[in-house]
Amino acid sequence: xxxxxxxxxxxxxxxxxxxxxxxxxxxxxxxxxxxxxxxxxxxxxxxxxxxxxxxxxxxxxxxxxxxxxxxxxxxxxxxxxxxxxxxxxxxxxxxxxxxxxxxxxxxxxxxxxxxxxxxxxxxxxxxxxxxxxxxxxxxxxxxxxxxxxxxxxxxxxxxxxxxxxxxxxxxxxxxxxxxxxxxxxxxxxxxxxxxxxxxxxxxxxxxxxxxxxxxxxxxxxxxxxxxxxxxxxxxxxxxxxxxxxxxxxxxxxxxxxxxxxxxxxxxxxxxxxxxxxxxxxxxxxxxxxxxxxxxxxxxxxxxxxxxxxxxxxxxxxxxx
Numbered sequence: 001x002x003x004x005x006x007x008x009x010x011x012x013x014x015x016x017x018x019x020x021x022x023x024x025x026x027x028x029x030x031x032x033x034x035x036x037x038x039x040x041x042x043x044x045x046x047x048x049x050x051x052x053x054x055x056x057x058x059x060x061x062x063x064x065x066x067x068x069x070x071x072x073x074x075x076x077x078x079x080x081x082x083x084x085x086x087x088x089x090x091x092x093x094x095x096x097x098x099x100x101x102x103x104x105x106x107x108x109x110x111x112x113x114x115x116x117x118x119x120x121x122x123x124x125x126x127x128x129x130x131x132x133x134x135x136x137x138x139x140x141x142x143x144x145x146x147x148x149x150x151x152x153x154x155x156x157x158x159x160x161x162x163x164x165x166x167x168x169x170x171x172x173x174x175x176x177x178x179x180x181x182x183x184x185x186x187x188x189x190x191x192x193x194x195x196x197x198x199x200x201x202x203x204x205x206x207x208x209x210x211x212x213x214x215x216x217x218x219x220x221x222x223x224x225x226x227x228x229x230x231x232x233x234x235x236x237x238x239x240x241x242x243x244x245x246x247x248x249x250x251x252x253x254x255x256x257x258x259x260x261x262x263x264x265x266x267x268x269x270x271x272x273x274x275x276x277x278x279x280x281x282x283x284x285x286x287x288x289x290x291x292x293x294x295x296x297x298x299x300x301x302x303x304x305x306x307x308x309x310x311x312x313x314x315x316x317x318x319x320x
Contacts, residue, residue: 027146027303031125036116040129043121046111047133050104055244058134059198060101065131066194066298067095068124070181071160073302075152076124078160079105079315086318092160097234098201102316105130109315123315124149128299135291138197140246143292146299150309153318167204171266171273181301183294189267189276190294193287196250197243199236200260202227208262214269216257223260239264251281 032039051058068078071089078095079102082088089095090102105126112121125147136142165177178188206227209220226237239260240250250264254277259265268277280287310319 027148027300027305029144029146031147032121036112036120038115039112039121042112042115043108043126043129044133046104046108047130048137050107051134051137055138056198057101057104058138059194059239059243060099061104061127061130061134062194063198064099064101064105065127066191067099067160067164068127069298069301070164072152072154072156073304074124074128074149074299075302075304075309076122076127076149076312076315077152077155079123079127080152080155080318081316083317086155087157089155089157089160092157092164094164094166095160105315113313119311119313122149122151122309122311124151124303126315131295135194135197135246135295138244138246141288141292143296146296148303148305150304150306151312151315152304152309165263167200167261167263168207169263169266171269171271174263174266175272181298183298185273186276186290187294187297189273189280190287190290191298192264192267193248193250193280193291195239195261195264196248197246198239199243200239201233202235202237203233205237205260205262206233208260208265212262212265214257214265215259219258248280248282248284248287251277251287255281 047061050061064078065074067089068074068076071077078089078099080086080088082091090099105123108126108130109123112126113119128145128147128149132143132145163177163180165174169177174188175185178184183191205223206229208215209223209227210229223237226232226235237260240253241258242249253259254265254268257265259268267273313319
């Protein structure tokens with residue numbers, strides 16, 4: 001009996017330890033409630049100021065989180081500068097001369113570390129929070145951001161080139177790409193709605209306006225003034241007709257064959273995603289609700305948690 005009692009105590013302790021470990025490794029919206037209760041409000045204030053100063057910055061910050069999660073999971077690797085040991089994702093083809101907002105992340109990191117008294121909030125979590133706060137600042141939905149990610153100590157330009165969906169992708173390529181990250185067709189359509197804010201470079205939509213037939217001719221002609229056949233690769237055009245507002249105009253544009261990118265218009269081109277695009281084009285409430293859910297789902301792609309990784313002192317550099 002004594003040995004059974006001892007075994008029961010040991011088993012109980014083991015179960016408690018296992019539960020504690022599992023709980024510690026999971027993300028939670030309350031992760032910083034005790035270690036830094038002012039973290040989220042501090043981040044929000046900096047984001048709001050940045051977006052108010054330049055509304056395009058909201059889309060840039062949202063895009064940073066997307067491009068981070070689609071490489072090796074949501075681990076802050078997108079923020080690492082090149083170094084002798086880091087093959088920076090900033091130099092990958094989808095990112096070079098395209099991604100912006102790194103200085104705002106630096107500003108947020110400094111402000112939140114001051115509010116916390118030390119580096120407590122990871123750079124990966126900062127990206128997840130600023131994505132939500134940027135969407136809200138431009139009139140979009142809110143959601144509870146799951147927190148507790150740690151920062152990676154590596155980056156991979158090769159993985160960024162291979163995993164970030166390209167603007168020339170077909171629908172089948174987009175579906176496969178999202179599936180490889182644990183996201184389904186609905187997530188593809190919903191998260192593509194992030195293109196309701198921000199701008200794209202001529203280099204990313206030139207082939208669409210000159211070579212594709214699934215584009216409104218008047219819209220294509222208008223874009224040709226911005227994006228000549230030769231040169232002008234850095235010229236910008238809004239991703240939808242209300243690029244400073246988070247709304248359903250992106251989907252309305254697709255229905256009218258006014259998608260800026262080839263990959264955008266593929267979502268409404270006689271394929272399996274047409275019906276959902278059609279619904280979102282008039283159902284703002286459904287889009288907002290589903291976007292929030294898919295952002296939480298995307299934010300859970302392979303986070304580093306527990307005692308893995310680190311909380312970087314400088315988001316651009318690994319702690320040595």
